Amino acid sequence: MSVSGRSPRGGSLVQLLILRTLFLSPMHGYKLLGEVNELMAGRRPMKTGSLYTILRRMEKAGLLESEWDEDHSRLDRRVYKLSKEGVEMLKDGRKRVEEQKRALDEMIAFYNEHFKEDLNS
Numbered sequence: 001m002s003v004s005g006r007s008p009r010g011g012s013l014v015q016l017l018i019l020r021t022l023f024l025s026p027m028h029g030y031k032l033l034g035e036v037n038e039l040m041a042g043r044r045p046m047k048t049g050s051l052y053t054i055l056r057r058m059e060k061a062g063l064l065e066s067e068w069d070e071d072h073s074r075l076d077r078r079v080y081k082l083s084k085e086g087v088e089m090l091k092d093g094r095k096r097v098e099e100q101k102r103a104l105d106e107m108i109a110f111y112n113e114h115f116k117e118d119l120n121s
Helices: 013-024 029-039 048-060 084-114
Strands: 064-069 077-082
Touching: 013 029, 013 048, 013 077, 013 084, 029 048, 029 077, 048 064, 077 084
Parallel strands: none
Antiparallel strands: 064 077
């Protein structure tokens, strides 16, 4: 079951973006926020509080693990990484992403067919 309870095994798009980012490298929340917002291409940037709420839920669901980085040259910060369950959800999310892409491709075709002249102005 996903963290939100809405989509079994597939995860929400935001969860998948978090998992994708952490798959490449463990990181602390603030850096993760920047990476996820960059992947969202400026579309409704995620706020800090929202990200940390999602991270706590994902960790509680067993999708993430975290530990404190106690580098004494700066403030302590929690570093997140994927668990085995998180990797499995990321793999399972491919179908969800493909379904969303298919729906968006159909919408683009609709706009091109019915509003092509409006797109050129």
